[in-house]
Every structure is written in structure tokens, then in C-alpha cells.
Amino acid sequence: MNILEIPFLSDLTAIRRDLHAHPELAFGEQRTSEVVVRELSACGLEVHRGLARTGVVGVLRRGTGSRAVGLRADMDALPLDEKNDCPHRSKIEGRMHACGHDGHTAMLLGAARYLAQHDVAFDGTVYFIFQPAEESEGGAAVMIADGLFERFRMDAIFGLHNWPGLAVGEMVVMPGPVMAGTCSFEIAIRGHGCHAAMPHQGVDTLVVASQLVLALQTVVARNLHPCEAAVLSVTQIHGGQAWNIVPDDAVLRGTIRSFTAATQDLVERAVERLCTGIASAFGAQIAVRFDHHYPPTVNSTAESEICRRVAKRLLGAERVRGDELPSMGAEDFAYMLREKPGCYVWLGNGPGTGGCTLHNPHYDFNDEVLPLGVSYWVNLVEEVLPAAPPQQ
Structure with a gap:
């Protein structure tokens, strides 16, 4: 695997665990969005707030290219009592991050920081989209209604979800329907x-x-x-x-x-x-x-092929799966894919033993996945927004 060396990985892990300990429900992600704004601002990114109440968009431009892409992470937790005994277990009764949105947010923050602080070769604009209210409330649709794609014009949009039962270091990339x-x-x-x-x-x-x-x-x-x-x-x-x-x-x-x-x-x-x-x-x-409620989540063919190339280069061809059955679970990233071409992938979170499955009170995001998610996002930006070769 060609995983990036993340010099601030311990910081990223601490952020993830802090978010896990302080879960917030749909459209109430005030503290979470403050963490996102703090981290993006510290990297020198342009930051926009207020879409869908608590949504945040960070902007990073490099070069002179006119192309732009969106990378999206969800931020909300679930109304569930946590039954884990880890030090970072939920401090709020009746709420927990039982779907890994704490990890999704941390990985995208990590990608923003890496791209801002390292000489990564890309040409164009990256929009880091931190979306509220994925769990049954349709925050993606609200962000769109609030002008997401009018204010931040992008050519394609990409998302990912951790996937218990899929080994760490594996990814599922499929064109067509991926969620119901x-x-x-x-x-x-x-x-x-x-x-x-x-x-x-x-x-x-x-x-x-x-x-x-x-x-x-x-x-x-x-x-x-x-x-x-x-x-x-x-x-x-x-x-x-x-x-x-x-x-x-x-x-x-x-x-x-x-x-x-x-x-x-x-x-x-x-x-x-x-x-x-x-x-x-x-x-x-x-x-x-x-x-x-949510429409089907349908990946576009061209963008799925781009994601497959990136995943194979990053993880190895044998670790990228494209023949899985789609899930009957639903995902409001579907609204974004109805507006823009893009691809939604599953990133392995480990075996899912001991109740570590989505929407389970024993779930906890696997921190081993953090550098994989950051590396995927960074490599995807390089692939989708290639820098012009230096002139001889």
C-alpha cells in the first residue's frame, strides 16, 4: 500500500475521539462545526459557514486551473445510548457516533490540512464540504437548497463511508447504484x-x-x-x-x-x-x-473509474473490490449525486466483531483507517485536478 506519512496523525486521532465524546444530532452540530472551522482556519483555508444551519465549506485553491471538485463528510451522530467503555465514549446521554461520522469528519479535516501544508501537485479548487444531518434529516438536500452548488461551482463531488465487515485497507468502488x-x-x-x-x-x-x-x-x-x-x-x-x-x-x-x-x-x-x-x-x-425519503445513491461511471484507479494505486489492485452487492441502506449523498457526477465509496473499517457494526451501541470508528482516508482524498485531488507538467 502507498499510504501517505501523516505527520499530524496523533492530532487527527485526538480530534476524532473528541468528536466521538461530544456527539451532536441533526442540525445541532454547533460544537462540531466550531471544531471544523477552527481546524480549517488554522490551515489558512477560506471558510464559509451557515449552509443548512451548521454546515461548513472550506476552500483551497492552487494554480490557475478552472476545474473544481467537492469532497464531502457528514458530521451528525445518532440518538442512541453508547455501551462502550473506552475513554472517549459519549459524554452525552442518548447520543453517540454509531455510524462513524466522527471519523469521516476527521479524515476530511486531515486531507485539508495535508493539502494546505504540503506541496501536493494539483491545479484548481477543492471544496471541503462538512454536511450536517445525514441521519434521516436530509442535510445534503438542505445544503443544496441553501445554494451549495451555486456558491461553490464544482465539476464533480465525492464521498466515502467507513464499512464494518470490510477489512482495513480494502475499498469498494462501484459504478451505478450503491445505496438504496x-x-x-x-x-x-x-x-x-x-x-x-x-x-x-x-x-x-x-x-x-x-x-x-x-x-x-x-x-x-x-x-x-x-x-x-x-x-x-x-x-x-x-x-x-x-x-x-x-x-x-x-x-x-x-x-x-x-x-x-x-x-x-x-x-x-x-x-x-x-x-x-x-x-x-x-x-x-x-x-x-x-x-x-432519500433517493438511490447512484455513482457515475467516469468518476467511479477515477476513484478505482486512485484506490488501486493507493491500496493495491487486489484490495479494491467492484463486485459487491449494493446496500439497501440509504444515504443522503444521493441528493448531491443527482446534481453532480461523482462517486461514493466504502472504506474498510475492520471485521465488525463485538457489535462494531453501523448503528450499534458498541460501534466505534477504527482509528487505523484515518491515514487511509486522508491518503485517498489527497490522491483523488491529484488525480481529478492534475497539475500541468513543468515547461522545459
């Missing part, structure tokens, strides 16, 4: 309440709900082409308050994940047909509502 789009649904069932000892006098909403839960499992299995992918999971059932009353109402909620708009539409139409049919069969009324 996500949609929640709610199915409201209206029947006719009655005494549980006299069910013939009512329309049992819990029976209807039970039929729907089973029927919904056929949507993907019996409507999609076997080579297409989607997930439909019912995650909530609510109904009833007493053991001897058949309730008037029941509610089902859940999630749909898919990689294309066509698949999402097919799944929704199938759900609506089942609801209509089961309502008719049982004499109930059923209303279904879909709430679309």
Missing part, C-alpha cells in the same frame, strides 16, 4: 369495533392487519423480476387498548427500499392493489400513504 432509495409507508385500517366475545358484530381490524402483513411479503417475491432488487418490511403494528375489545382502527407502518424509480413505483402499485383487495374481502376501509 428509501420510502416509508403507513396503512390505516378502519373496521368496526365490537366486544371480543361477539366478533360477528364487527369487522376485525387486527385480522385485516394480519392478512396484510403476510400478503405484503409477496409484493417483492411475486411482482419483481427475480434479478431486480427491493425490500418491503413491516416494522410497526398498532391497534387495540383492551383484551376484550376488537378495535375500530389499526395501523401498519414500514419501509420500502429500491434502486430505481420504476421499481419503487411497481412496489407502491402492488401495495395499493393488495390494500384494495383485502379491504373488499373483509369489509374494511384501508388507506395507504407513502412518504419518500
